[in-house]
Amino acid sequence: MVSGPPRRPNVALSSDELDTIVRRLGREPSAVELHAFDAQWSEHCSYKSSRRHLRKLPTNGARVVLGPGEDAGIVHLGEHGGRRYGVVVAHESHNHPSQVVPFEGAATGIGGVVRDVLCMGAEVVGVADPLRFGRVEDPHAYARYVATAAVDGISAYANAIGVPNLAGDVYFDEGFDENCLINVVALGIVEESAIVHSHAPPDADGWDVVLVGKATDPSGFGGASFSSLTLDSADTAANKGAVQVPDPFLENVLMRASYRVFAHLRDRRVTAGFKDLGAGGIMGCSAEIASSGGYGADLNLDEVNVAIDGMTPEVIAVGETQERLLWVLPPSITPDVLRIYNDEFTLPHVAFNARAVVIGRLTSEKRYVLRHRGAIVMDVEIDFLTGRIDDELPYVEAIRHEPEHHELPAVDVENVFPQILSHRDVCSREPLYRRYDWVVRGTTVIPRGASDAGVIAAVPGSALGLAVAVAGNPRYGRIDARTAAELAVSESVRRVIAVGARPVGLTDCLNFGNPHKPDRYGEFVAATDGLAHAARELGLAFVSGNVSLYNESKSGGGIPASAIVACIGALSDVAKTVTPGLKRAGSALLWVGSRDLAVGGSVLAEVLGLEGPLPPVDYEGERAAIGIVQSAISSGVLLSCRAIGDGGMLTALARLAFDAHANGRTIGAELDFGNPLCEAGGFLCEVSDDQWLDVSGALRVGTTIERPSLVVNGTTFDVSALHDIWSRPLGEIYP
């Protein structure tokens, strides 16, 4: 007999879902069961509506070591000393919590995605954060508070755990006034023979289930279903209880203790399962790690280390207290693991009642059983709890907003270019990222913000390099969800190419509105089509991803379609990194690209008040451009390079000149190109003057000069004056 009060109304389960549960159980669910199904069957956990569309994404490839399905995906990085190394990558969102309590929401976003990477047996080597904020001009606007507090939350957490911030982007758009997007990518390095999986291994019947980390408290109760509802500012006070409390100090120690456990398990040749506690808390994590290995579980909630007495069993079971992980271990090794966490790394002295503790065992019966104070408070078929549920939602084909194609008027570059450089989507991001520690671990090769992608030396003692870049332009998303998704893939890929890395894998986070609105859902569906198409055309696979729906307020404001993509790059030798900034005067400047010179979605269009469609991505041209740049790198003729994005070719050139200056080189350029402010795609490359003819397929667009000036179609700009215009705007918001 399962005991507990009857079901309560404050859950997100539909009445159909409740009926299904009652029929299957043959009785009313207990309170614990009700909250367990509420979390486990939320979109956040189950992908019940999105999964059918995510299936379209390519997830296999020669470099894929582990595709989507566990806490993080893995792509092959390279070999060193006879060992194969993989990049572990997870991409998550923490949008809803960050809108309500931005510091804590953004901080716990870092903590969670870092644990997703950690639990694969990896050493965490970096994070990257794509951010989307509302309008920040008004100092009293809530959106401005969100934009500053979220950055501080990221900084406070990642800096303390000692994980460098390698890359990221930020856009400001009124579409995010009531719904910020806080996406986080975390990266780790693992030896491919030592991967730890998020499921119980074979022959694990009777193994211990060991909970590790912070004492369970009532914070974060209902987080999974909270993420699957639209935000209403009137509910803000109530929603705050669903957000967790960050403790980066504890996470720092948990990471280091877990590294020690990994080494111990390898010494003893023990295979175990390890998984982060995310949505659905102890219940969600233990049910998934058990069922995905083909087991049930029998756990006693009285064994859980708690922060306060008197918590109800549903809060202990489903609450989403941060900084917790769960092992399944053979009983012979459990005492060693408990000793490492509790004695060597003294968890109970690091945070109140933090520890590693055995809370139950795996069973061969495929039931999920929770006990509390001598009573069974949950007893269900585990596969019914964690099994695939489907919710086919109707959608209407996303409308491509196809504004008339305007002929571009003659652009007054002298007046317009400064407006573009100081535009909120183009100006320097340094005021934000200087709050992040992007050099901890001592591995930095390309400093944060200095080029299109971050690069680190990935494996101590080897020259293997890891690059990462993100993309996902909301100005594009507003016009055409599908093409914007394609451009997110192609831009992130080009950014990784521009630093000299070879793209090896992708991740995505699909941030969209309420899926029960067929037009909003249509944007999501179109974006998945776009991601799948672009990845196939460029020969890449998605190894990890996340879906964040319901990003809108009840007042009806939806966000611009936001398929955000990260591209992982590999360098066999970091000496081959394309370093930032123009290198010398007298070089040839080449445009390598093919895209239509249309203005739709560009910063130029916004500045001039123009509209236009997004031109389709020409994949043959993309592949050709990538090939040209890669062969220029391998033959050693490429001196510097930027992918052309926001603000067009002239902005890319200005950035190359700024970075030359920052590294003590005074170099300017003359540029002669039809419209240097179009976001024409492709690359702007610096190649020495006597070798540029060897770069076949490129168009020569200019020459570098000894003066600190940019001379564009006859108009002269002073580089340091441009630098002032570009570097100032965000300094007011992030002093």
Place this chain on the structure above:
Amino acid sequence: MSRRIAVLVFPGTNSEDETLRLLRDCGGNATCVHWSEAEKLQEYDAYVLPGGFAYEDRIRAGAVAAHDRMMDAVISAAGAGKLVFGICNGAQILLEAGLVPGTGDVRRPTAAFTGNAPVPHFVCRHVYLKLVVDPQRCAITAGLQPSALIPAYSAHGEGRLAADARHLEEIVAGEHLAFVYAHADGRVDADAVPNGSALGCAGLVNRHGNVLAVMPHPERDGWNFNHLARAEGDDVLAPSGGAAIFQSFVAAVSA
């Protein structure tokens, strides 16, 4: 058996791996020692306190760690003349422990590295440390050239030297000011200082010259791959730049 260097790991330390790696790449015989094995510390010949947020920077950065039992061993070793080198959070701990500038009693600090000014935020920025004492004034800097410039990354929220006028006077008069912040060309001015530090201070040494505390991280610009300006053909994995101070430290430990 070469002299042994302990890299101390407090709860919250986060820069132990790269510090250990650079010490070893510079020829040091270094090992990490964790807070639960403090009793091992006395077996070592020299001590490095790496960066991080020991004890969560509670009260003030370094204040709690200064009272950890690992510091009992470090304080007595410093008193016996062994070398102690603190970086960033390690430097904060050495000030809170009263070992540098060392003008007062142990664990009664006369100066502190405290909240940055004018903006009290964490700031990450490339800087140069400029040696402003005779290299021989401090055993750890003895291998550097006079007025040496050491590239490093400043990455902290609490790095502003603060002390009252009398104690600042003592720092200057006693030649405790070992390093100031400088530009790449060696110029020293307020723009070079990332945190509002008094005297432009980036590093302090004790009276006997065996304890050195520096706020910026030389180990984060310590290998060729860290430098954008490296020359073609350089071994990217070789120590360089910020490694100079590690090489000097290792040489002093071995001397």
